Amino acid sequence: xxxxxxxxxxxxxAPALLLVPAGLAVxxxxxxxxxxxxxxxxxxxxxxxxxxxxxxxxxxxxxTSTLAVVLxxxxxxxxxxxxxxxxxxxxxxxxxxxxxPLVLPPVVGGVxxxxxxGRRGLIxxxxxxxxxxxxxxxxxxxxxxxxxxxxxxxxxxxxxxMRATNREYDVVAATLGATRWTTFRRVxxxxxxxxxxxxxxxxWARALGEFGATITFAGNYPGTTRTMxxxxxxxxxADPDAAIVLSVILMVVSVAVLALLRERWFDPAVQGATRP
Amino acid sequence: MSDPFLDAHAVVRRPGHxxxxxxxxxxxxxxxxxxxxxxxxxxxxxxxxxxxPLDDGQVTCDGxxxxxxxxxxxxxxxxxxxxxxxxxxxFPHLTALANVAFGPRARGVPRRDAERTATEWxxxxxxxxxxxxxxxxxxxxxxxxxxxxxxxATEPRLLLLDEPLSSLDVGVAMALRVELGKHLxxxxxxxxxxxxxxxxxxxxANRVLVIDEGRVAxxxxxxxxxxRPRTDHxxxxxxxxxxxxxxxxxxxxxxxxxxxxxxxxAVGEVDACxxxxxxxxxxxxxxxxxxxxxxxxxxxxxxxxxxxxxxxxAASGLIADITPASAAQLRLVPGSRVWATVKATExxxxxxx
Numbered sequence: 001x002x003x004x005x006x007x008x009x010x011x012x013x014a015p016a017l018l019l020v021p022a023g024l025a026v027x028x029x030x031x032x033x034x035x036x037x038x039x040x041x042x043x044x045x046x047x048x049x050x051x052x053x054x055x056x057x058x059x060x061x062x063x064t065s066t067l068a069v070v071l072x073x074x075x076x077x078x079x080x081x082x083x084x085x086x087x088x089x090x091x092x093x094x095x096x097x098x099x100x101p102l103v104l105p106p107v108v109g110g111v112x113x114x115x116x117x118g119r120r121g122l123i124x125x126x127x128x129x130x131x132x133x134x135x136x137x138x139x140x141x142x143x144x145x146x147x148x149x150x151x152x153x154x155x156x157x158x159x160x161x162m163r164a165t166n167r168e169y170d171v172v173a174a175t176l177g178a179t180r181w182t183t184f185r186r187v188x189x190x191x192x193x194x195x196x197x198x199x200x201x202x203x204w205a206r207a208l209g210e211f212g213a214t215i216t217f218a219g220n221y222p223g224t225t226r227t228m229x230x231x232x233x234x235x236x237x238a239d240p241d242a243a244i245v246l247s248v249i250l251m252v253v254s255v256a257v258l259a260l261l262r263e264r265w266f267d268p269a270v271q272g273a274t275r276p
Numbered sequence: 277m278s279d280p281f282l283d284a285h286a287v288v289r290r291p292g293h294x295x296x297x298x299x300x301x302x303x304x305x306x307x308x309x310x311x312x313x314x315x316x317x318x319x320x321x322x323x324x325x326x327x328x329p330l331d332d333g334q335v336t337c338d339g340x341x342x343x344x345x346x347x348x349x350x351x352x353x354x355x356x357x358x359x360x361x362x363x364x365x366x367f368p369h370l371t372a373l374a375n376v377a378f379g380p381r382a383r384g385v386p387r388r389d390a391e392r393t394a395t396e397w398x399x400x401x402x403x404x405x406x407x408x409x410x411x412x413x414x415x416x417x418x419x420x421x422x423x424x425x426x427x428x429a430t431e432p433r434l435l436l437l438d439e440p441l442s443s444l445d446v447g448v449a450m451a452l453r454v455e456l457g458k459h460l461x462x463x464x465x466x467x468x469x470x471x472x473x474x475x476x477x478x479x480x481a482n483r484v485l486v487i488d489e490g491r492v493a494x495x496x497x498x499x500x501x502x503x504r505p506r507t508d509h510x511x512x513x514x515x516x517x518x519x520x521x522x523x524x525x526x527x528x529x530x531x532x533x534x535x536x537x538x539x540x541x542a543v544g545e546v547d548a549c550x551x552x553x554x555x556x557x558x559x560x561x562x563x564x565x566x567x568x569x570x571x572x573x574x575x576x577x578x579x580x581x582x583x584x585x586x587x588x589x590a591a592s593g594l595i596a597d598i599t600p601a602s603a604a605q606l607r608l609v610p611g612s613r614v615w616a617t618v619k620a621t622e623x624x625x626x627x628x629x
Binding site for chain 2: 176
């Protein structure tokens with residue numbers, strides 16, 4: 001019987017000294033989410049969902065994070081392929097740089113973006129002087145901030161998938177007369193498909209939740225740069241219930257992402273195939 | 277005399293070992309490359325394909341310089357080569373048909389035409405009804421047929437087969453070997469077949485190149501190499517027993533004093549050759565007409581194709597291929613003392629006057 005085998009494991013009982021803190025850890029992770037749901041003003045949830053400022057923030061968040069993912073895919077796939085398939089001096093260094101935004105505090109990322117693309121920034125300065133265009137505090141700046149923080153997630157996932165596929169397929173394709181571009185398009189990219197999808201969802205989720213870099217680089221203007229996390233931050237001071245509603249929405253999206261990735265990240269059988 | 281169709285001198289230096297092999301072939305030749313693991317067989321094939329760059333030497337095929345001689349080196353995709361690998365390496369995300377059509381399409385053939393060509397090749401290999409399947413839905417033998425079709429569909433001038441049968445079950449390999457021989461005989465380019473199985477070489481090839489430690493140990497027709505191996509090592513590789521001795525009439529006196537009887541007469545220094553399958557092993561002293569007999573100790577037993585290969589310390593080392601059933605029946609293990617016998621009619625004699 002299964003209960004019997006569970007109560008008398010072959011190696012002896014699991015020590016309470018480990019089990020109790022483990023249970024506390026689970027509680028610690030779960031309690032805030034439960035509290036959030038408990039405090040949610042369910043009866044007036046529908047009416048709050050259609051409140052103009054919430055709808056604006058929602059729409060802006062979905063548009064900017066989707067645009068950011070498009071940008072990330074356009075430059076991330078070539079970068080992932082180059083890291084996975086081209087041997088060049090300093091490759092390890094480039095890979096390290098790719099990971100930096102992953103560990104960089106988002107606020108620092110926002111400040112760094114300002115120093116690069118701001119009105120007096122390294123690149124933004126000359127552009128402003130020449131054209132009068134200033135990137136920060138625009139919707140485009142939100143997209144740039146999102147792309148900056150989510151690019152590493154995507155590149156690592158896709159590069160891992162490309163590394164995991166047999167390099168001999170590239171050799172086969174070459175003997176069949178394929179150029180490297182054809183091989184990339186018809187062999188490497190399709191074979192990296194699952195990793196690409198995982199990276200896409202991860203990058204999108206990261207962009208959706210971006211707060212620090214966005215508020216620093218793009219500000220918090222309703223309609224143009226006030227994304228969901230920014231709106232939560234503002235609402236918390238004036239209207240906590242609105243903040244809770246916004247938070248529940250983001251939580252639902254996060255859980256949906258988790259469900260999408262479940263098979264790839266939690267099934268041990270396929271784990272080796274996609275993880276970097 | 278015109279230049280050979282394929283004229284290659286492949287020199288590839290790696291830490292610890294060097295490949296240095298000359299290979300020339302005419303249109304229609306099927307060359308078996310035999311050698312032990314690590315001899316450089318795969319390196320040779322990859323150098324010819326353009327995957328591994330040469331450190332020295334040159335490759336010329338059908339009048340075009342592929343590498344060396346001061347010409348620009350051609351990439352793998354610019355050489356007209358077809359390659360079949362030990363692991364079929366079919367693209368897992370494409371159907372069998374799309375796999376075979378990949379080559380023509382990569383070379384600019386419109387999809388419809390490429391698929392027609394692919395269907396033709398699948399039909400020739402007898403797997404046209406599997407066209408819509410993905411590689412994981414194919415058995416090993418079916419997948420290898422598709423991969424042979426894929427290599428031939430680009431109409432290569434040089435077909436390279438790197439141990440195409442060695443990952444297959446014995447029965448499947450046997451059937452495919454016969455068929456492969458048929459296709460290679462009909463193929464008008466040069467085929468190079470890497471194998472460690474002498475049987476492949478004997479059944480499929482018209483020339484054999486034995487490679488050992490990166491160099492050509494012997495080259496010739498399958499019969500020459502099998503029956504007149506130049507060294508003991510080649511003999512062991514191609515799996516033949518070769519005993520050196522002095523012949524007078526049908527009697528051969530071996531260097532260790534033993535006497536052999538053969539059906540063919542010769543005089544002088546000779547090599548007596550016989551196949552491992554001609555050797556009979558018994559535990560008790562044999563009775564009967566076989567006059568060539570040795571008593572020895574088994575030094576090793578290992579599966580060899582469908583048979584079991586037994587090495588004996590008799591004479592200068594004997595090889596016997598017996599069925600697994602008789603190996604089990606005789607309870608043979610390394611260290612067993614057995615009798616080995618060979619009929620006089622099984623012994624071929626070379627050399628002498």
